[in-house]
Amino acid sequence: MQSKKKTLLRIALYIVLAYLPMYVLGFAFSDKEGSLTSALAGNSLMLFPAIAVIITRLITKEGFRDALLGTGRRKSGKYYAAAVIFPVLLPLVSGLILHLFIVKSGSIGDSAFCDNGMLTTAVLLTTPATGLAMAAHGFGEELGWRGYLTPKLEELMPTPLAIVVTGMIWALWHGPLLAYGYDFGRDYDFFPYGGFIAMIVMCIALSAFLTWLTKRTDSVYPAALCHIVYDMTCAGEFTMFAMKADGTPFEYRVSEFWVLILSIFPVLIVCGAVCIMLLRKKRISD
Amino acid sequence: MAGFLYRELRLSWYKIILFMFGMMIYPVLIALLMRNSPDMKDISGGVSALVSGVGAVMAFLIGGTFEVTMFKDDERRKWTYYTASTPDGIKRQIGAKYIVTLFFAIATVTMLTLVNSFAYDGNHDIAIATSLYMVLFYVQLFMRSLEYPLIVRFGGKMGNVVKMVPIAAVVLGGAVYLLFGDLSPFADMSSFWDRLFEALEDSETAGKIALGTGIAALGITVLYYLSYRLSVKWYLKGVDHYAK
Numbered sequence: 001m002q003s004k005k006k007t008l009l010r011i012a013l014y015i016v017l018a019y020l021p022m023y024v025l026g027f028a029f030s031d032k033e034g035s036l037t038s039a040l041a042g043n044s045l046m047l048f049p050a051i052a053v054i055i056t057r058l059i060t061k062e063g064f065r066d067a068l069l070g071t072g073r074r075k076s077g078k079y080y081a082a083a084v085i086f087p088v089l090l091p092l093v094s095g096l097i098l099h100l101f102i103v104k105s106g107s108i109g110d111s112a113f114c115d116n117g118m119l120t121t122a123v124l125l126t127t128p129a130t131g132l133a134m135a136a137h138g139f140g141e142e143l144g145w146r147g148y149l150t151p152k153l154e155e156l157m158p159t160p161l162a163i164v165v166t167g168m169i170w171a172l173w174h175g176p177l178l179a180y181g182y183d184f185g186r187d188y189d190f191f192p193y194g195g196f197i198a199m200i201v202m203c204i205a206l207s208a209f210l211t212w213l214t215k216r217t218d219s220v221y222p223a224a225l226c227h228i229v230y231d232m233t234c235a236g237e238f239t240m241f242a243m244k245a246d247g248t249p250f251e252y253r254v255s256e257f258w259v260l261i262l263s264i265f266p267v268l269i270v271c272g273a274v275c276i277m278l279l280r281k282k283r284i285s286d
Numbered sequence: 287m288a289g290f291l292y293r294e295l296r297l298s299w300y301k302i303i304l305f306m307f308g309m310m311i312y313p314v315l316i317a318l319l320m321r322n323s324p325d326m327k328d329i330s331g332g333v334s335a336l337v338s339g340v341g342a343v344m345a346f347l348i349g350g351t352f353e354v355t356m357f358k359d360d361e362r363r364k365w366t367y368y369t370a371s372t373p374d375g376i377k378r379q380i381g382a383k384y385i386v387t388l389f390f391a392i393a394t395v396t397m398l399t400l401v402n403s404f405a406y407d408g409n410h411d412i413a414i415a416t417s418l419y420m421v422l423f424y425v426q427l428f429m430r431s432l433e434y435p436l437i438v439r440f441g442g443k444m445g446n447v448v449k450m451v452p453i454a455a456v457v458l459g460g461a462v463y464l465l466f467g468d469l470s471p472f473a474d475m476s477s478f479w480d481r482l483f484e485a486l487e488d489s490e491t492a493g494k495i496a497l498g499t500g501i502a503a504l505g506i507t508v509l510y511y512l513s514y515r516l517s518v519k520w521y522l523k524g525v526d527h528y529a530k
Contacts, residue, residue: 125500
């Protein structure tokens, strides 16, 4: 009982420390369009969960023994590869779904992705390369969510539930940005609540995959790499499917909000569900 | 691996902090200058990226000194034989150094990005130079990929001499080109940068550069791994060159 109370207190302290700078900077520098007016604030936001973990561990005197800072178990290479390949492949499948079901007129051949082979290859190569160079930003978040919060929640509940709760807390951490239209825009009927719900669903699915990577390797680095490459490919690669070669957007059957939901989410959710099942199976076999 | 990583950080923490401060002096000064000064009206767009690039090159050069020093610090025969006697000791010892180098380079890019953002907040005319930092990050890894196996194989002093051979060859090649090559692109230096930035604005040229960067980045990542494997292979061969 004492141990559970201690864990709850540690979780609460971490959440307060991670949320505080995000909410202060998020509202103070908001451009009311889902982004920030300060580039410095925008570029440092992803580092705050890691800073929160460091402060929490120092205050609670937990130390860093279980912080998953090693490079992982033997033969972890395939999981590092998966961490890069999954976010690069995801927009390709999402692009196919987009053009099969959502684009009203025009074919995938007209998209910027298929029009210029050289540019497409450049984007496919430079995205993971930039991801590696910018990996500290992914690490900043993953050290907090997957390296601290999920393991702490697992002390209180089963792994799948811990993944869901982590996903929700992680999604709501983006609150000040979502409230003004971050990621999903403002052009939908139930703004901004739809954006919050969509972000929660996306974060739960991603949380499952990132937790799977972390648990398989006993390290936060694959999740960090995957996180930052995912952020970049969604912005770069998927946009190339959504645009024509001349830079104008395709005509869709639904609003832009639903374009993102219907094209990206199916793959994410399937992947997240598979990861939760794999993690449950592993726990049962243990 | 975690143990060796911990050892590296435990032994070098003060150097890491000092070098982090040292290498950020130039970029921070440049950022302060570009952020506020009314005299900086002409420094915008591509020119500002170049100015930021100078600070970034300095940061990577100073950071590179730390990375090489970290390797040379362990040039002791007793330590080498002890490491080799532990299970997978050589792989872990060398791996930890390659990983610390990678982390240090990543940290450099992050800090440069933050400093650049700080400058941008004060002056929206200057460019966000993240792509440039990414290029420098891979140049850094490329240099270390060539340097580390030589340091491992020949020891710090001799390794540096061996490293100078290809550098001297490149300098010599450059000198020969300057003497006999086509210098027409550099004929009018006053408009050289304008022409360069104009060329970069052309989407096809930008695409070609992006493709080249992507291929180079992929190649350097593979080279970095191969360099690690080579260093592991050569580790015990370099012992004879150690002074202690």
